[in-house]
Amino acid sequence: MLNKFKKVTLFVLSMGLVNSSIAATSNDLCLAEGYTVGFFNGVWNTVAQAGDGLAALRVLNGTSYNGEPIQYENFYNTTGTSVGQTSLQDLAETFEQRALEIDNSGELGKRMDIFWDVISGDKTLTEKLSAAVPSYAALFDAMYSSINTKVVAGWSYLLSNPPTEENYAQHNTRLDALAVQRQKLLLVAHSQGNLFMNHGFDFIKPKIGATSVAAVHIAPASPTLRGDYILADIDLVINGLRVQGVNSVPASNIVLPLSIDDVSGHTLVGTYLDPNRAARATVAQLLAFAIKTLNSPSSTGTTGAFNITLTWDGAGDVDLHVTEPSPSFAHVFYANDTGIAGVLDYDNTTSFGPEHYYASCDSTKLVEGVYKVGINNYVRATGRIATVQAASAHGGILLTKTLGVGVERGQFGDNSPIPVMEITVQKNAATGRYSFSAK
Amino acid sequence: MKKKMLFSASLALLLSACGGSGSNANEPSSNSSSDTAVSSRSSSSVATIQSALLAAQSKGDLPILDKSESVNGVDSNNDGIRDDIKTYIDSLPDTPAQKKSLVQLSKALQYSLTIDPTDKVSVVLAANKIFAASSCIQFSYSSPSFASNRNQGIEKYLINTKVRLNAYSKFNVAASGGSYVLPEGDGCDAE
Numbered sequence: 001m002l003n004k005f006k007k008v009t010l011f012v013l014s015m016g017l018v019n020s021s022i023a024a025t026s027n028d029l030c031l032a033e034g035y036t037v038g039f040f041n042g043v044w045n046t047v048a049q050a051g052d053g054l055a056a057l058r059v060l061n062g063t064s065y066n067g068e069p070i071q072y073e074n075f076y077n078t079t080g081t082s083v084g085q086t087s088l089q090d091l092a093e094t095f096e097q098r099a100l101e102i103d104n105s106g107e108l109g110k111r112m113d114i115f116w117d118v119i120s121g122d123k124t125l126t127e128k129l130s131a132a133v134p135s136y137a138a139l140f141d142a143m144y145s146s147i148n149t150k151v152v153a154g155w156s157y158l159l160s161n162p163p164t165e166e167n168y169a170q171h172n173t174r175l176d177a178l179a180v181q182r183q184k185l186l187l188v189a190h191s192q193g194n195l196f197m198n199h200g201f202d203f204i205k206p207k208i209g210a211t212s213v214a215a216v217h218i219a220p221a222s223p224t225l226r227g228d229y230i231l232a233d234i235d236l237v238i239n240g241l242r243v244q245g246v247n248s249v250p251a252s253n254i255v256l257p258l259s260i261d262d263v264s265g266h267t268l269v270g271t272y273l274d275p276n277r278a279a280r281a282t283v284a285q286l287l288a289f290a291i292k293t294l295n296s297p298s299s300t301g302t303t304g305a306f307n308i309t310l311t312w313d314g315a316g317d318v319d320l321h322v323t324e325p326s327p328s329f330a331h332v333f334y335a336n337d338t339g340i341a342g343v344l345d346y347d348n349t350t351s352f353g354p355e356h357y358y359a360s361c362d363s364t365k366l367v368e369g370v371y372k373v374g375i376n377n378y379v380r381a382t383g384r385i386a387t388v389q390a391a392s393a394h395g396g397i398l399l400t401k402t403l404g405v406g407v408e409r410g411q412f413g414d415n416s417p418i419p420v421m422e423i424t425v426q427k428n429a430a431t432g433r434y435s436f437s438a439k
Numbered sequence: 440m441k442k443k444m445l446f447s448a449s450l451a452l453l454l455s456a457c458g459g460s461g462s463n464a465n466e467p468s469s470n471s472s473s474d475t476a477v478s479s480r481s482s483s484s485v486a487t488i489q490s491a492l493l494a495a496q497s498k499g500d501l502p503i504l505d506k507s508e509s510v511n512g513v514d515s516n517n518d519g520i521r522d523d524i525k526t527y528i529d530s531l532p533d534t535p536a537q538k539k540s541l542v543q544l545s546k547a548l549q550y551s552l553t554i555d556p557t558d559k560v561s562v563v564l565a566a567n568k569i570f571a572a573s574s575c576i577q578f579s580y581s582s583p584s585f586a587s588n589r590n591q592g593i594e595k596y597l598i599n600t601k602v603r604l605n606a607y608s609k610f611n612v613a614a615s616g617g618s619y620v621l622p623e624g625d626g627c628d629a630e
Contacts, residue, residue, distance in 0.1 A: 056583040170617055
């Protein structure tokens with residue numbers, strides 16, 4: 001028993017507190033049923049670059065369709081998170097080495113602002129430096145080439161060693177939650193993100209139904225497609241992959257003029273969303289066509305002021321337990337699916353999940369206080385890994401935890417589920433706003 | 440081999456960071472001379488590149504950045520934004536609302552450098568701040584490409600030393616696998 005306890009503890013990967021707050025009126029507590037654009041970002045994107053790309057997509061695609069809201073969410077991935085992949089630090093070391101050939105004092109190599117220029121292919125500054133001293137041009141070219149060689153190596157590694165199910169777990173759980181909450185899903189990927197999107201699409205399609213999820217590929221590096229795509233003839237990154245033969249890629253299907261703003265012809269905002277070139281209108285058309293095909297899922301779940309979603313990685317029955325705040329301390333689980341403030345509207349008894357609890361959108365029912373979330377390995381799930389995700393309607397994911405499900409305990413575990421997280425709901429008396437936090 | 444050589448040659452022209460948007464469109468004016476780099480060219484490679492960089496700074500092609508060893512750098516008034524970044528933003532010919540959006544991103548990125556990357560909740564909070572700021576920037580500029588250039592300008596000038604790059608890289612790796620929503624509305628001033 002102690003060993004099982006240790007196992008559970010070991011798998012708890014994250015703890016802490018995050019807040020989101022929304023207005024207190026019942027209409028504001030939850031989002032209306034609608035669309036979610038799930039964006040899978042490109043290779044080497046930082047969080048800021050992914051956020052910038054997603055925001056630019058929203059400017060293009062708008063915030064509502066057919067009178068329903070469109071939410072925008074980034075399913076973030078970055079290159080270099082697994083053993084064998086090239087990290088930003090690896091690229092920086094190459095930059096430093098090459099910089100020594102230009103400046104043996106080492107000062108140039110310390111300038112990471114110029115490193116960012118090099119990895120983004122921005123030559124604005126280095127060409128000015130080369131113009132001042134032409135002998136630098138070849139050295140800077142060699143620096144760009146070296147960095148790009150490292151980048152391609154990292155990309156090639158990813159193509160030949162795709163992400164594992166563990167890498168996908170959080171994304172899968174979020175897709176499950178959105179499907180349960182009857183969101184129509186428009187998945188959009190750029191560059192490397194197409195690998196991740198394909199997996200997400202294949203994961204959620206059987207659950208949500210083929211008419212409730214659609215995919216749009218931008219500059220796909222993936223060998224297979226799940227929807228329409230755009231690939232520019234000037235996209236040197238994808239052309240480079242094609243030439244090198246590291247992977248099969250689709251044929252280019254749009255001819256674009258070159259632009260000094262993005263010499264790669266590959267960036268999302270710089271090329272494919274560039275207002276001065278035709279790709280932007282094509283992307284808009286692809287998004288408009290795809291969203292038009294979407295119908296509401298047949299799922300019967302409900303979105304709440306906050307939601308808890310439980311999934312696990314195989315067969316068995318793992319149960320979600322939520323104990324609501326005082327004074328009721330209502331225990332919501334499979335045998336008592338309705339509490340004072342919320343409802344367990346999905347109970348899976350066979351495999352993978354999801355199980356889903358939502359807190360009421362009605363401010364007269366939503367109870368302030370601490371909601372305690374736990375899980376129980378009811379039967380046949382020993383050895384499984386569970387993912388528990390809390391999200392607020394307006395703020396997205398509050399907290400995700402991954403943990404072992406512990407020993408099989410049947411109904412004897414109903415009264416002592418494994419503690420996973422706590423959700424605190426507070427209402428500010430002065431502003432009338434609710435806040436949601438998790439730890 | 441030929442394929443690889445051709446590939447490398449083509450990549451020499453391009454960027455690889457897929458979210459990038461190319462060159463910075465900002466072109467500050469300057470009265471400074473550009474002769475410095477050329478005049479020192481023959482002295483030594485060290486002097487030449489450093490002179491060229493100084494000339495670029497004088498011309499406004501490069502801001503003068505805080506290159507201290509600390510992650511935080513100098514924030515003399517403790518307002519959450521480094522002094523050099525604030526000076527850079529103030530120097531831009533942008534509207535007050537646009538500059539405010541850049542300040543918001545600067546503070547969000549600065550916050551991401553200071554958190555414990557093993558604290559997943561802080562990682563989510565930092566990512567949400569960055570997403571809100573990125574949203575605000577896109578809403579504040581009429582051109583999405585220009586907005587993107589501004590976003591990346593802040594990022595590269597703020598993450599300008601190895602110690603800051605290492606901290607930022609750890610944050611990005613910690614954020615990988617998660618999902619983050621754009622705030623409803625423009626995202627401006629979200630905390």
